[in-house]
Amino acid sequence: MIARALLLVSGVAMLTLPAAAQTSRHVLTGDSVAIYNLVGELRVEAGSGSDVVVEIQRAGADAAKLDVQTGPIRGRETLRVIYPDDLIIMPDGGAGRGWNTTLRVRDDGTFGDDRGDHRRSWYGEGHEVRITGRRHGGDGLEASADLRVIVPAGKNIALNLGVGKAFVTNVAGTIRVSVASADVSTDRTKGTLHVATGSGNVDLRSASGDVSLATGSGDITASGIDGSVLRLETGSGSITLSDGKAASIHAETGSGNIEATGASGDDVSFETGSGDVDVALIATFRSVHIETGSGDVTLKVPPTTGAEVDIDTGSGDIDFGGLTLQVRRISHDHVAGTLGDGKGRVSVETGSGNVHLQKL
Numbered sequence: 001m002i003a004r005a006l007l008l009v010s011g012v013a014m015l016t017l018p019a020a021a022q023t024s025r026h027v028l029t030g031d032s033v034a035i036y037n038l039v040g041e042l043r044v045e046a047g048s049g050s051d052v053v054v055e056i057q058r059a060g061a062d063a064a065k066l067d068v069q070t071g072p073i074r075g076r077e078t079l080r081v082i083y084p085d086d087l088i089i090m091p092d093g094g095a096g097r098g099w100n101t102t103l104r105v106r107d108d109g110t111f112g113d114d115r116g117d118h119r120r121s122w123y124g125e126g127h128e129v130r131i132t133g134r135r136h137g138g139d140g141l142e143a144s145a146d147l148r149v150i151v152p153a154g155k156n157i158a159l160n161l162g163v164g165k166a167f168v169t170n171v172a173g174t175i176r177v178s179v180a181s182a183d184v185s186t187d188r189t190k191g192t193l194h195v196a197t198g199s200g201n202v203d204l205r206s207a208s209g210d211v212s213l214a215t216g217s218g219d220i221t222a223s224g225i226d227g228s229v230l231r232l233e234t235g236s237g238s239i240t241l242s243d244g245k246a247a248s249i250h251a252e253t254g255s256g257n258i259e260a261t262g263a264s265g266d267d268v269s270f271e272t273g274s275g276d277v278d279v280a281l282i283a284t285f286r287s288v289h290i291e292t293g294s295g296d297v298t299l300k301v302p303p304t305t306g307a308e309v310d311i312d313t314g315s316g317d318i319d320f321g322g323l324t325l326q327v328r329r330i331s332h333d334h335v336a337g338t339l340g341d342g343k344g345r346v347s348v349e350t351g352s353g354n355v356h357l358q359k360l
Contacts, residue, residue, distance in 0.1 A: 022058035024068060027051050031156055032076035036110050038083050038162035039090055039131055039144040046170040047150035052157065054079050054150075060091035060143035073108060076158075080109030085141035088131045090163065099133040101163050101181040101199075112160040112178040131163045131181075153190075168193075183218075201237075211246075219256075230265070238275070257295070276353070280360060287345040296353040299346070300360045306340030311348045311355050321358035 033052045040059075047053060058066050067082040090099055104126035105111045111126060132140075144164070151157055153172040161179040168175060172190035183200045186193065191209045195202055199217045206224040212231040213220050219237040222230075222244060230246035232239050238256040241249075241263060249268040251258050257275040264283035271291045279290065280300040288307075290297050296316070301307075301323075309325060311318050312334050327337040339346075348355050 022063050024056045026054045026056070026068065026070060026079055028054065028070065028077045028079055030072075030077040031154070033155060034073070034076050034078045034110070034113075034158040034160065035080075035147065035149060036078065036112070036160045037081040037145050037147055038105070038111075038129065039088055040081075040161075040164045041146040042149070042159060042161050042164065042166040043147065044149045044151060044157075044159060044166075044168040044171055044175075046172065047152050049152055052077075052149065052151050052155060055148040056081070057146045057148075058143065059146070060089075060141075062141045062143040063145075065141060066143050066145060069109060073110060076156075078110070081145045081147075082109045083129070083141055083143065086127060086129050087140040088129065089140040089142040090131065090133045091142055091144050099131060099163055099181065101131045103129055103131075103162060103180045105129045110160070111162070112180065113158065129162075282360065285344050288347070290348045292350045292353060294352045295350060296356070297348050297350050298356045298358065299348065300358045301339075301346075303359050304340065305344065306342050307338075307344035307346045308342050309335070309337050309339055309346045309357070311335045311346075311357070313350045313353060313355050315352045316350060316354040318355045319357070321356060323357060323359050325357075 029051050056068060065084055069080045069082055071078060103111055106126040151171050156174040158176040161182055163181050165182055166177055166179055166184045168177060168186040168189060170188045174192045175189060177184055177195045179197045181199045182197060184195050184197055185203045187205045189207045193207055193209065194212045196214045200215055201218040202213045202215050202220045204213060204222040208226050210227045210229040211225055213222060214233040216235045217237060218234060220232050220234050221240045222232060223242040225244045228247045230244055230249045232251040235254045236256060237253060239251045239253055239258045241251060241260040243262040245264050247266045249263060249265040252271045255274045256272060258270050258272055258277045260279045262282055264281060266286040268285060269289040270277050270279055273293045274295060275292060276295040277290050277292050278298045284302060284305060290299060314333060318335050323339060325337040325339055329336040
């Protein structure tokens with residue numbers, strides 16, 4: 001009877017050991033840190049002390065095959081989750097999403113490394129790795145790793161993710177998030193923030209400092225920004241900006257609507273290949289440029305605005321709601337004139353659509 005009880009206890013221990021082995025904790029020293037993981041959820045939070053701490057939870061039938069490596073690469077401390085296969089199956093099919101992403105991974109486990117161009121970050125050197133939510137016979141590695149990254153203030157940190165979700169909360173420093181196919185959410189960041197995703201939505205809430213958000217395909221939503229430079233770019237998707245303050249603001253989409261409310265800056269521009277542009281500026285400016293290949297443009301400005309105005313529409317109406325424009329030149333599709341003291345500049349162009357310049 002005693003021998004049988006011991007056997008049962010031993011069997012329980014053997015069953016729980018693999019789960020315990022799937023969790024690990026790593027400490028990364030230095031001011032510049034880079035983290036790489038191909039599949040999973042990434043959560044980045046503020047921490048104290050002097051070191052970056054990474055907690056990893058592995059999942060999937062092949063979770064035990066994942067290897068975590070650390071050490072300096074190209075001048076900064078790194079943590080890399082190594083997937084020993086070129087075909088990776090997301091556990092549980094990627095939570096119902098039809099994932100099918102291909103990117104290139106170097107032999108040391110690094111990839112991506114956003115260089116400011118989300119269109120090229122995932123191609124070039126390294127071997128090709130495919131990440132999918134569908135199993136293909138007996139091939140592929142079924143595994144993922146969820147990372148919790150705790151970052152003290154003032155660090156320069158690069159976060160690279162293949163497929164999954166990324167969350168950055170209350171972190172201060174220089175933050176670069178580069179993902180191949182994932183939604184990215186940030187909240188209460190301070191310092192410099194760069195986000196680039198090949199495919200996915202980007203949602204920012206409250207940022208102090210320079211901000212750059214880019215996605216190849218997806219919507220961008222940003223609110224509560226105060227910095228000197230603000231750039232929002234999507235290849236295909238809408239851009240929604242509220243309470244954005246920066247000396248330079250640039251929002252651009254290849255196809256989609258742009259809406260900006262409560263915005264202010266010295267030099268601001270909004271461009272879309274196809275879509276409506278609706279902008280409300282709450283302060284005077286030096287220059288405003290708005291352009292759409294096809295769509296209506298609405299620009300609301302303070303009553304005290306002074307600017308040289310040039311509006312051109314290939315096909316559409318032009319109106320000035322509540323503003324007095326001293327007209328220099330006018331035709332059915334082109335109006336040029338002066339508002340107030342004429343110190344600023346407003347340029348609006350649409351290939352096909354109406355233009356409304358209104359008093360805020």
